Amino acid sequence: xxxxxxxxxxxxxxxxxxxxxxxxxxxxxxxxxxxxxxxxxxxxxxxxxxxxxxxxxxxxxxxxxxxxxxxxxxxxxxxxxxxxxxxxxxxxxxxxxxxxxxxxxxxxxxxxxxxxxxxxxxxxxxxxxxxxxxxxxxxxxxxxxxxxxxxxxxxxxxxxxxxxxxxxxxxxxxxxxxxxxxxxxxxxxxxxxxxxxxxxxxxxxxxxxxxxxxxxxxxxxxxxxx
Amino acid sequence: xxxxxxxxxxxxxxxxxxxxxxxxxxxxxxxxxxxxxxxxxxxxxxxxxxxxxxxxxxxxxxxxxxxxxxxxxxxxxxxxxxxxxxxxxxxxxxxxxxxxxxxxxxxxxxxxxxxxxxxxxxxxxxxxxxxxxxxxxxxxxxxxxxxxxxxxxxxxxxxxxxxxxxxxxxxxxxxxxxxxxxxxxxxxxxxxxxxxxxxxxxxxxxxxxxxxxxxxxxxxxxxxxxxxxxxxxxxxxxxxxxxxxxxxxxxxxxxxxxxxxxxxxxxxxxxxxxxxxxxxxxxxxxxxxxxxxxxxxxxxxxxxxxxxxxxxxxxxxxxxxxxxxxxxxxxxxxxxxxxxxxxxxxxxxxxxxxxxxxxxxxxxxxxxxxxxxxxxxxxxxxxxxxxxxxxxxxxxxxxxxxxxxxxxxxxxxxxxxxxxxxxxxxxxxxxxxxxxxxxxxxxxxxxxxxxxxxxxxxxxx
Numbered sequence: 279x280x281x282x283x284x285x286x287x288x289x290x291x292x293x294x295x296x297x298x299x300x301x302x303x304x305x306x307x308x309x310x311x312x313x314x315x316x317x318x319x320x321x322x323x324x325x326x327x328x329x330x331x332x333x334x335x336x337x338x339x340x341x342x343x344x345x346x347x348x349x350x351x352x353x354x355x356x357x358x359x360x361x362x363x364x365x366x367x368x369x370x371x372x373x374x375x376x377x378x379x380x381x382x383x384x385x386x387x388x389x390x391x392x393x394x395x396x397x398x399x400x401x402x403x404x405x406x407x408x409x410x411x412x413x414x415x416x417x418x419x420x421x422x423x424x425x426x427x428x429x430x431x432x433x434x435x436x437x438x439x440x441x442x443x444x445x446x447x448x449x450x451x452x453x454x455x456x457x458x459x460x461x462x463x464x465x466x467x468x469x470x471x472x473x474x475x476x477x478x479x480x481x482x483x484x485x486x487x488x489x490x491x492x493x494x495x496x497x498x499x500x501x502x503x504x
Numbered sequence: 505x506x507x508x509x510x511x512x513x514x515x516x517x518x519x520x521x522x523x524x525x526x527x528x529x530x531x532x533x534x535x536x537x538x539x540x541x542x543x544x545x546x547x548x549x550x551x552x553x554x555x556x557x558x559x560x561x562x563x564x565x566x567x568x569x570x571x572x573x574x575x576x577x578x579x580x581x582x583x584x585x586x587x588x589x590x591x592x593x594x595x596x597x598x599x600x601x602x603x604x605x606x607x608x609x610x611x612x613x614x615x616x617x618x619x620x621x622x623x624x625x626x627x628x629x630x631x632x633x634x635x636x637x638x639x640x641x642x643x644x645x646x647x648x649x650x651x652x653x654x655x656x657x658x659x660x661x662x663x664x665x666x667x668x669x670x671x672x673x674x675x676x677x678x679x680x681x682x683x684x685x686x687x688x689x690x691x692x693x694x695x696x697x698x699x700x701x702x703x704x705x706x707x708x709x710x711x712x713x714x715x716x717x718x719x720x721x722x723x724x725x726x727x728x729x730x731x732x733x734x735x736x737x738x739x740x741x742x743x744x745x746x747x748x749x750x751x752x753x754x755x756x757x758x759x760x761x762x763x764x765x766x767x768x769x770x771x772x773x774x775x776x777x778x779x780x781x782x783x784x785x786x787x788x789x790x791x792x793x794x795x796x797x798x799x800x801x802x803x804x805x806x807x808x809x810x811x812x813x814x815x816x817x818x819x820x821x822x823x824x825x826x827x828x829x830x831x832x833x834x835x836x837x838x839x840x841x842x843x844x845x846x847x848x849x850x851x852x853x854x855x856x857x858x859x860x861x862x863x864x865x866x867x868x869x870x871x872x873x874x875x876x877x878x879x880x881x882x883x884x885x886x887x888x889x890x891x892x893x894x895x896x897x898x899x900x901x902x903x904x905x906x907x908x909x910x911x912x913x914x915x916x917x918x919x920x921x922x923x924x925x926x927x928x929x930x931x932x933x934x935x936x937x938x939x940x941x942x943x944x945x946x947x948x949x950x951x952x953x954x955x956x957x958x959x960x961x962x963x964x965x
Contacts, residue, residue, distance in 0.1 A: 403698035404674050430660075436652075443659060450663045457667075457674045462685070465622035469666065472629040476659045479636045483652045490645035499649040 284324040288418040290317050291452075292386055295422045295445055299429040300379045304357040304437055308350055311441055314448060315345030322455060325413060336463050337455050344470045345451070349444060349477055356481045357437055373432055382428045389424035393417040404457065415456035422449035436484040436494045443480060447473050505551070506566040506617055509544045509576060513583065513610040516540025520603035533598050534591040537606035541583035544613060548576040567619040567688055574823045575616035575744070575751055578830040581949070582743040583609035585942050589838055590736030592939050593845060600637055605740060607634040615748045621673055621685045624752055625666045628716060631748055632658045638737040639729050650728035657725045658716055665712020665752070671705035672697075672756060687755050693762075702763035709756055710771055716749035719808055720778040723801045727785075730797030735841020738793055742800050743834035747807065747826045754811045754819055761814060771812035772894075772902045778805030779909040786916045792840045792850040792924060795916075796833065799875070802913065803829045806906060810890045813897035820961060821889035828882030831950040832874045838943050839868040843924060852923040863940045865925040867947050872921045874950060876914030882954035889961070 294317060297310035319342035326334030373381070394417045401416075426445030429438060454461065454469070488494045519536030551568060554561050561568035568576070587605055594601070611630035618624050632655065640651040675697045676684035683689040697705075711722070718726035726746070730738050753771075761767045782802025789795035807829070810822035842864045844850050874881030887910055894903035 399700070400704050401671070401701055403701050404671075439656070443656065446660060446663060450667060453667055454670050458670045458677070460677065461622065461670070461673070462682075465620075465626075465685070468622060468626035472626055472633070475633050476629065476655065479633060480652070480655055480659070483636065483640060483648060483655055486640060486643065487645070487648035487652050490643070490648045499652065 284321065284328060285413060287317055287321040287324065288413055288415070291321070291418055292390075292421050292425070295386065295425040295448075296379065296382055298441055298445060299382050299425050299433075299438075300375060302375065304435070305354070307438065307441055308353045308357055311353065311444055312346060312350030314445075315341060315347075315350065318448060318452065319346055321413070331459055333460050334455070337459065337466060340463075340466050340470045341451065344474055345444075345448060348474055352474075352478055352481060353437070353441065353444070356440075356485065359485070378428075378432055381432070382425050385424040385428045386421040389420040390414075390417045393420035401457075415452055419449045419452040419456065422446075422452065434495050434497050436488055436496050436499075437481075439496060440477065440480050440484060444477060447477075505547065506561065506563040506568060509547050509580070510566075510610050510614045510617065512544045512547070513537065513540035513580070513606045513613070516606040517603040517610070520599040520606065534587050534602040537602040537609075538584055538587045538591070540606050541580045541587060541609055544609065545577065545580035545584060548573065548580055562619070565620040565623060566617045568617060571751060571754060571819055571823045571826075572616040574827050575747065576613050578747075578827060579609050579612035579616070579744045582740050582830065582834050582946075585946055586736045586740040586743075586834070586838070589739070589841070589939050589942050590734070593841060594734055594736055601641060601734075601737070604634050604637045605737065608638075608740070608745075610634075612744050612748055616751055619687050621669045621687060621690075621756070624687065624755060625662065625669055628665070628713070628748060628752055629659075629662050631745065632662065632716065635729075635733075635741060635745065638741070639733045641734050641737065642732060644732075646728075647732040650725075650732040654725040654729040657722075661712045661715025661722065663712065664708045665716075668705045668708030668712060669756060671701065671708065672760065675701055675705070676759075690756070690759050693759070697759065697763040699764045702760045703767060706757065706760040706764055706767035707770070709753060709760065710767065710774065713749040713753045714774060714808075717746050717753070717804050717808065718778075718801050719774045719804060720781040720801060723778065723782070726801055727789075727794045727797040730800065730837075731791055731794040733793075735793070735837060735844060738796075739834040739837035739841070742796065742837055743830040746800060746804050747830065750804065750807045750811055750822065750826075753808075754822060757811065758814060768812045768814065769899075772809055772899050775805045775808035775812055776902050776905040778802060778808065779905055780805075783909050783912045783916060786920070790852050792843070792852060792855070792920070793837070795852070795920060796836055796840065799913070799916070800829075800833060802909060803833070803875070805909070806887060806890050809894055809899070809902055809906060812902075813890075813893045813899060815893075815897070817889070817893040818897065821886060821893045824882070824889055824957075824961070825886035827953055828886045828950070829875070831946055831953060832871045832881070832883060835867060835871040835943060835946045835950060836875065838939075838946065839864050839871065840924075842939065842943070843868075852920070855925075856923045856927045858927045860925045860927070864943065867940075867943050868925060869921050870947055871950070872917035873914075874954070876917045877910045878914070880954045882950060882957070885954060885957035 294310045294314035298307050301307045319338045322334045322338035397416050426442050429442030491498050516536040551561055555573055611627055611634050614627040618627055636655055640647050673684050715722040779802050782798050785798040786795050807822050807825050810818045874883050877884045877887050891903045891906055
């Protein structure tokens with residue numbers, strides 16, 4: 279039963295990715311992202327428990343602190359701050375919800391299947407499958423990467439693009455822990471600190487860009503095009 | 505001792521903010537960062553004899569080699585010069601800008617010295633994060649947008665690089681255990697990576713670090729960032745920033761290329777593309793800093809080609825070109841900043857209306873000819889070494905591209921000099937010579953680096 283709970287978590291991760299990417303109300307999008315952080319931490323702790331790999335507890339703790347608390351707090355603060363062009367205005371310019379959600383889900387599913395089909399072939403020689411007790415960590419990471427990339431490309435609200443970056447970072451984190459669960463804690467802390475600082479600065483710069491351009495619509499940012 | 509080189513500029517960042525409560529004296533801003541860079545430079549110079557004698561200079565997770573030494577000297581030396589320049593020429597510069605410059609120098613030195621895979625990523629990412637505030641310094645719409653683009657692309661790119669590093673670690677850990685995180689242990693061999701896995705890891709490293717190095721087609725952030733950053737900072741940014749990613753590549757690619765030789769060819773293709781596209785785009789630029797940015801894209805192609813060749817010849821040539829390009833491009837950016845101060849513009853279409861004399865003109869010409877590869881300036885020797893290394897390494901076609909690009913660089917640099925300083929109208933006010941001695945210092949270092957190619961080559965060997 280415990281195994282079943284752990285195996286169901288990766289799919290909840292994918293579901294929260296889709297919510298974070300496609301929910302139009304940014305506040306909910308941030309909540310979905312925060313929920314994903316906690317699910318990721320639970321997944322790591324669960325795998326650590328069932329496989330006896332205690333190194334994963336440290337990963338779970340850093341993920342809970344960074345992706346469950348700090349980053350959602352930073353994103354939430356930005357979203358609550360409003361600013362020029364905030365609200366539904368910019369998100370209305372994104373592709374319609376039904377189309378965008380379908381495209382994101384298809385991209386995620388395609389990435390999952392591709393990683394499932396070719397992951398083992400590409401990474402031949404690595405012991406990544408054995409260390410994960412049957413949980414498709416890399417496949418889910420590929421799917422979240424696809425959803426995050428879709429968010430970056432299809433959405434025009436600068437806050438949503440930062441959420442896209444956060445999703446990509448989550449997928450990288452999941453891939454890292456799938457490939458190298460024994461990475462020393464100093465490395466983990468360094469990586470997580472970098473991510474937190476990068477997102478904090480991205481939000482600060484996004485606020486500056488929105489105030490200077492009078493809009494959070496990235497299509498209005500001339501330099502992003504070339 | 506090696507940690508001290510990193511800590512000195514880092515501590516200076518804190519010191520920049522010390523007097524904030526009591527009201528900072530205008531003359532204080534930048535002094536701690538300047539002192540930190542000067543001390544780090546002096547420390548690095550003190551270590552050169554040990555390196556010359558072939559002694560191992562290493563500490564906990566740090567290691568100094570020729571490539572690292574060049575970058576440490578460049579980062580701390582150019583850091584000191586550009587901070588001194590900014591103190592004099594950037595009236596609105598304060599603790600935030602100088603502190604960021606000190607932090608950047610510290611992160612750059614850490615990148616050059618680290619012998620640990622994950623710290624290499626952390627340090628490289630730190631060099632991006634510490635340059636965000638300076639790029640956004642002007643706080644105009646264009647500056648914010650350029651900063652957003654810079655941070656977004658580099659954060660995503662470096663994440664790919666991190667995945668590549670972790671693949672390398674995961675593949676090496678069964679054989680090396682905990683030592684799989686040590687870059688020198690990985691380079692020493694003994695890691696038998698499956699070719700496909702090495703190719704995947706190498707592709708991620710080249711894509712990730714290639715974004716930070718602004719290799720074509722991953723270069724989109726660089727011209728905007730260089731154009732928007734204040735002149736004094738652009739000189740440091742262009743002199744050191746992008747090279748750090750190539751240092752990182754030089755550190756981690758050897759075991760990967762050993763298992764998947766096609767990675768070297770792939771990097772050589774990207775390098776050739778960068779050389780040609782970068783220099784071609786300089787011909788259609790109207791903003792001097794943007795033009796110099798595209799020129800940097802082209803010059804990163806040379807260094808990437810040397811890294812693709814690998815071995816002592818390739819890495820020696822890469823280090824030499826980092827030094828020569830770092831000095832010459834910084835000098836060009838400093839001259840551009842001085843020019844902007846008097847002319848009030850960096851648009852070549854406006855600058856070409858008036859002739860401009862004075863020492864800045866002479867120094868710009870020297871740097872322009874140097875970058876174009878005129879002997880005996882250092883880029884002549886470093887490019888020659890890259891041509892020879894590429895030809896001997898079986899990349900003759902890339903050496904041909906490099907020679908062709910070098911000729912185009914000379915043409916575009918002379919053309920730029922003529923447009924910026926040699927206008928046909930009456931002579932305008934000469935660009936300020938208030939900091940001419942600082943520019944002269946960089947020019948002197950460049951000339952010196954060109955006069956002793958034998959020493960530099962011997963040390964690299």
